[in-house]
Amino acid sequence: MGYRYQQLESWLLQGIREHRWQAGERLPSIRELCRQKALSKATVMHALQRLEAMGVVEARPKSGYFVTSLPVPIKAPVVQARIAAPRPVTVSDLLQDIMRRSAAFDLLPMPQAGELPASLVTLNRSIGRALRRQKGNDYQYYDEPAGEPALREQIAQHALRRGWPVTPDQLCITSGCQHALFLALMACCERGDVVAVESPGFYGVLQLLEQLGLQGVEVPASCEQGMNMDALEDVLQRWPVRACIVSPAFSTPGGALMPEASRRRLLALASRHDLAVIEDDIYADTAFSDMPDPLKALDGEDRVILCSSFSKALSRDLRLGWIAGARWHARILHLKLVTQLASSRYLQQGVADYMADGSYATHLRRQRLQLRDQRDRLLRELNSWSVDLRVSRPEGGLAVWLELPEQVDTLSLYHHALEQGVVVTPGPLFSITGQYRNCLRMSFAHPWRSERLGALARLRALTGCGD
Amino acid sequence: MGYRYQQLESWLLQGIREHRWQAGERLPSIRELCRQKALSKATVMHALQRLEAMGVVEARPKSGYFVTSLPVPIKAPVVQARIAAPRPVTVSDLLQDIMRRSAAFDLLPMPQAGELPASLVTLNRSIGRALRRQKGNDYQYYDEPAGEPALREQIAQHALRRGWPVTPDQLCITSGCQHALFLALMACCERGDVVAVESPGFYGVLQLLEQLGLQGVEVPASCEQGMNMDALEDVLQRWPVRACIVSPAFSTPGGALMPEASRRRLLALASRHDLAVIEDDIYADTAFSDMPDPLKALDGEDRVILCSSFSKALSRDLRLGWIAGARWHARILHLKLVTQLASSRYLQQGVADYMADGSYATHLRRQRLQLRDQRDRLLRELNSWSVDLRVSRPEGGLAVWLELPEQVDTLSLYHHALEQGVVVTPGPLFSITGQYRNCLRMSFAHPWRSERLGALARLRALTGCGD
Numbered sequence: 001m002g003y004r005y006q007q008l009e010s011w012l013l014q015g016i017r018e019h020r021w022q023a024g025e026r027l028p029s030i031r032e033l034c035r036q037k038a039l040s041k042a043t044v045m046h047a048l049q050r051l052e053a054m055g056v057v058e059a060r061p062k063s064g065y066f067v068t069s070l071p072v073p074i075k076a077p078v079v080q081a082r083i084a085a086p087r088p089v090t091v092s093d094l095l096q097d098i099m100r101r102s103a104a105f106d107l108l109p110m111p112q113a114g115e116l117p118a119s120l121v122t123l124n125r126s127i128g129r130a131l132r133r134q135k136g137n138d139y140q141y142y143d144e145p146a147g148e149p150a151l152r153e154q155i156a157q158h159a160l161r162r163g164w165p166v167t168p169d170q171l172c173i174t175s176g177c178q179h180a181l182f183l184a185l186m187a188c189c190e191r192g193d194v195v196a197v198e199s200p201g202f203y204g205v206l207q208l209l210e211q212l213g214l215q216g217v218e219v220p221a222s223c224e225q226g227m228n229m230d231a232l233e234d235v236l237q238r239w240p241v242r243a244c245i246v247s248p249a250f251s252t253p254g255g256a257l258m259p260e261a262s263r264r265r266l267l268a269l270a271s272r273h274d275l276a277v278i279e280d281d282i283y284a285d286t287a288f289s290d291m292p293d294p295l296k297a298l299d300g301e302d303r304v305i306l307c308s309s310f311s312k313a314l315s316r317d318l319r320l321g322w323i324a325g326a327r328w329h330a331r332i333l334h335l336k337l338v339t340q341l342a343s344s345r346y347l348q349q350g351v352a353d354y355m356a357d358g359s360y361a362t363h364l365r366r367q368r369l370q371l372r373d374q375r376d377r378l379l380r381e382l383n384s385w386s387v388d389l390r391v392s393r394p395e396g397g398l399a400v401w402l403e404l405p406e407q408v409d410t411l412s413l414y415h416h417a418l419e420q421g422v423v424v425t426p427g428p429l430f431s432i433t434g435q436y437r438n439c440l441r442m443s444f445a446h447p448w449r450s451e452r453l454g455a456l457a458r459l460r461a462l463t464g465c466g467d
Numbered sequence: 468m469g470y471r472y473q474q475l476e477s478w479l480l481q482g483i484r485e486h487r488w489q490a491g492e493r494l495p496s497i498r499e500l501c502r503q504k505a506l507s508k509a510t511v512m513h514a515l516q517r518l519e520a521m522g523v524v525e526a527r528p529k530s531g532y533f534v535t536s537l538p539v540p541i542k543a544p545v546v547q548a549r550i551a552a553p554r555p556v557t558v559s560d561l562l563q564d565i566m567r568r569s570a571a572f573d574l575l576p577m578p579q580a581g582e583l584p585a586s587l588v589t590l591n592r593s594i595g596r597a598l599r600r601q602k603g604n605d606y607q608y609y610d611e612p613a614g615e616p617a618l619r620e621q622i623a624q625h626a627l628r629r630g631w632p633v634t635p636d637q638l639c640i641t642s643g644c645q646h647a648l649f650l651a652l653m654a655c656c657e658r659g660d661v662v663a664v665e666s667p668g669f670y671g672v673l674q675l676l677e678q679l680g681l682q683g684v685e686v687p688a689s690c691e692q693g694m695n696m697d698a699l700e701d702v703l704q705r706w707p708v709r710a711c712i713v714s715p716a717f718s719t720p721g722g723a724l725m726p727e728a729s730r731r732r733l734l735a736l737a738s739r740h741d742l743a744v745i746e747d748d749i750y751a752d753t754a755f756s757d758m759p760d761p762l763k764a765l766d767g768e769d770r771v772i773l774c775s776s777f778s779k780a781l782s783r784d785l786r787l788g789w790i791a792g793a794r795w796h797a798r799i800l801h802l803k804l805v806t807q808l809a810s811s812r813y814l815q816q817g818v819a820d821y822m823a824d825g826s827y828a829t830h831l832r833r834q835r836l837q838l839r840d841q842r843d844r845l846l847r848e849l850n851s852w853s854v855d856l857r858v859s860r861p862e863g864g865l866a867v868w869l870e871l872p873e874q875v876d877t878l879s880l881y882h883h884a885l886e887q888g889v890v891v892t893p894g895p896l897f898s899i900t901g902q903y904r905n906c907l908r909m910s911f912a913h914p915w916r917s918e919r920l921g922a923l924a925r926l927r928a929l930t931g932c933g934d
Contacts, residue, residue: 116603136580176807191658319807338649
């Protein structure tokens with residue numbers, strides 16, 4: 001951890017974890033910390049603000065910083081990915097099995113009954129209104145390949161709030177983020193090309209590499225900083241990499257928020273090696289505090305393709321995403337036209353209205369608190385698991401990454417858990433080379449109702465992490 | 468024209484065209500025709516029933532067959548496609564220009580105001596109801612890769628009525644027919660493979676060949692019988708063809724309904740040469756009289772992949788299609804999952820309800836009459852064009868195929884027409900080898916309101932087909 005504020009942050013976190021300061025207790029004042037650690041006021045404030053953003057401390061006006069009652073992170077996973085030569089990708093059939101259970105993001109295999117959240121009712125009303133506005137022979141026309149201008153306009157305005165000034169004509173609407181990633185890879189790679197991916201990294205990307213006949217090379221990614229730039233540099237020197245796929249905002253499964261220094265270094269490397277950079281931005285809108293800027297905002301060479309969708313932050317059932325194709329934009333438009341012609345206009349108009357009237361922003365504000373609570377509850381539960389467990393502590397996204405004891409095999413755990421009505425996502429799905437056998441991705445996308453807590457307890461017993 | 472009923476049919480059509488029998492007049496009786504032409508009663512009745520299905524004659528109980536007042540087909544186009552060796556495909560940028568105008572199926576470049584048809588209002592209500600039924604955390608789940616079971620069930624029931632007993636688990640829901648064709652080609656071909664296509668044939672298929680790096684070989688297709696089986700046999704003997712794409716029901720642009728004999732021969736050839744047959748069935752539900760059976764219904768070897776959607780018969784804006792992948796079904800499911808995860812469940816449920824309560828069947832019955840009227844009106848208008856024009860007379864679909872005089876260049880016509888606010892689809896878009904420069908596809912998908920008749924008149928002047 002290079003920076004001085006990071007050193008202070010770690011020291012304070014460690015102290016809270018070891019109960020040097022209890023929940024509700026005041027931390028040393030800024031002045032004390034400056035003196036004690038020989039740091040500038042700016043550095044100390046930076047570290048404290050980061051702890052505040054994490055929910056570990058809270059600022060009380062004129063009193064200082066106090067330890068909150070939120071759980072303190074247990075040990076973080078130490079990703080020790082091996083770097084292996086690029087290779088064709090083969091994804092386990094297991095993933096299809098999981099997807100068939102529609103359950104990649106829940107411990108339970110089926111949707112649960114209950115009330116639809118208010119912000120989703122509002123969304124559906126917007127879509128319903130757009131449907132009722134159809135007139136004349138609208139239904140006999142295809143949407144233009146780039147998608148409905150009103151929705152692109154709203155997405156551009158949303159991007160601007162994250163420091164990324166994009167115009168609607170630089171965007172293309174897709175059927176979700178997976179579709180955007182597919183278009184991106186089709187546009188900038190040819191069969192046999194080498195693509196660098198995060199390890200552990202999103203299985204959907206690995207599947208795409210497999211289906212498009214691309215070779216993958218894994219670059220280690222930590223749960224704190226994301227893709228390791230030293231490792232990437234090493235990989236780029238050794239093999240002819242055409243594209244690099246990263247998820248700088250709350251990557252799945254690790255949940256890292258890539259620091260700005262890494263981002264700048266990534267773009268410098270991309271420039272030197274003439275890479276296409278594909279940014280999977282799908283989790284950005286789930287940020288628990290401020291929404292991070294996209295990597296794309298730093299892209300001075302028009303070589304970052306940003307892919308995103310509403311699936312994680314709003315609804316999986318919309319099937320609406322977008323892509324900013326940079327220098328490949330025209331080719332991506334063409335590929336979208338050829339592979340599926342168009343998207344639904346009424347649907348795009350409904351979502352555009354939902355964004356325009358502020359409902360999406362309201363939804364995100366509400367959801368942010370809820371997601372943070374759900375993460376905290378999960379961390380608290382996992383805290384009580386009695387073994388040498390390592391768990392990530394993401395500041396956004398929908399899941400944590402668990403490192404279980406060496407001897408646990410999560411692939412066989414998958415089958416045993418399924419027999420007991422619990423769905424888990426085993427670690428090896430996040431690797432081309434079968435790494436992470438003792439790891440799991442575990443979702444906190446859903447409220448911890450009793451059925452889910454029950455599933456968690458059964459899982460604890462199955463992993464041998466019981467008392 | 469080999470069969471005796473076809474010879475009789477041609478003779479009668481010729482007589483009506485030459486006013487041997489006027490509109491409203493009675494044709495010779497069945498008994499007279501049997502005697503005069505030395506044919507069996509069954510043969511004569513078959514010919515008369517075909518003329519009735521075309522709308523050229525009508526049966527009056529106990530009185531015989533009478534000539535209707537509908538227009539008699541003007542000369543049919545004589546497709547004289549050249550067969551050239553397989554080649555990589557390059558599609559004109561013009562097509563993207565047309566698609567950007569959202570106008571491949573209208574003479575006018577923009578949707579028109581007015582009331583939405585009643586059956587579309589009903590459809591939208593069904594979708595709206597499905598939206599309002601969302602509950603609990605439905606929105607956090609992806610649809611299963613094959614698509615919503617209720618919709619697959621309805622599509623299977625609909626298929627059964629056309630003589631094709633398919634089960635829901637043999638179907639996969641897609642984002643429209645173009646998406647289905649894409650999945651089909653991805654599943655059964657590899658880069659560099661040769662694919663046989665109809666000529667003239669659907670430009671969307673040609674674009675797919677281009678983007679997937681496949682080679683195309685054109686097989687002549689007539690406006691009456693579709694793909695020429697002698698030519699296909701010839702092609703198969705000369706080149707290693709992997710797949711053949713046909714549209715047996717009202718192919719675009721020719722509009723042919725492939726006769727059963729051709730269908731059986733196609734399947735025998737496919738068996739002998741181990742072809743994948745991709746059936747584009749998208750126009751079947753627009754049939755003006757009985758809905759034709761799909762080619763797939765005759766498929767005894769599980770080698771016909773049927774692709775279709777609701778875009779032509781119901782709404783372009785639904786973006787819902789389906790594919791029956793035959794022996795490639797599992798691979799197609801996987802490809803769908805990888806390239807776009809899932810489809811919208813509420814939307815599929817809404818459409819399933821619309822089909823289940825009979826609204827879709829009602830819609831098709833109404834639309835059938837309207838489409839036939841619109842085709843007739845177009846043929847009547849074209850009848851008055853004073854030159855040597857050849858026009859197809861399809862019994863389904865949304866467009867006719869026009870052969871203009873040799874000297875007309877429809878590619879330059881496209882630009883001139885656009886300046887006058889008219890969009891046409893030039894013939895060369897329907898060929899890999901730039902054939903059909905003097906041809907056009909012309910749509911009758913829309914009512915002939917005054918603006919469209921005006922556009923038609925401007926087009927007539929531009930083609931030099933004025934008086």
